[in-house]
């Protein structure tokens with residue numbers, strides 16, 4: 001078992017409807033030691049790939065993305081979910097159904113922050129049905145930039161996102177892949193990697 005799988009076992013809580021709560025170290029309180037290890041592991045797994053920028057989606061992807069971007073010394077761009085009055089730039093827009101919020105989110109990135117030809121590494125906390133990752137890929141494509149890889153801390157392998165993205169040829173790296181979870185016994189089973 002790797003460091004993240006161990007942390008999920010000790011601190012994660014399983015809720016009905018297939019939701020894993022990791023508020024104690026990733027989604028609410030952020031454990032810096034775990035974050036450093038996550039960033040190091042992504043850097044190792046995407047070794048050899050040139051990365052100009054890291055792209056994520058607010059809010060929970062930002063912490064992971066920032067830790068990793070610090071190692072590459074590149075900017076982080078995060079897709080926003082709500083247009084505010086001061087977001088007057090032209091935007092690349094897409095939409096993603098949120099598995100946890102049970103609603104469609106319109107997401108956008110202002111055009112100046114993604115440029116044609118840039119090599120983009122997409123990072124997020126979870127991969128479930130692949131809605132968030134697909135919307136980010138759509139935005140990268142609109143900018144005529146290139147997705148060099150997709151890194152997620154926790155993939156829920158019982159949902160279809162990882163399979164779809166890998167079948168499309170994307171280099172997907174998930175540090176912990178959950179095969180199944182049992183709400184009653186609070187047990188998590190991981191896929192061997």
Ligand code: 5GP
Pocket residue numbers: 018019020021022027060096097098099100124125126127128129130131132133156161
């Ligand atoms: P997807 O877009 O791949 O269907 O779902 C990924 C997004 O939904 C992530 O950005 C994450 O915020 C959220 N998500 C999906 N499943 C879970 C889960 O089991 N636990 C938590 N905490 N977030 C999840």
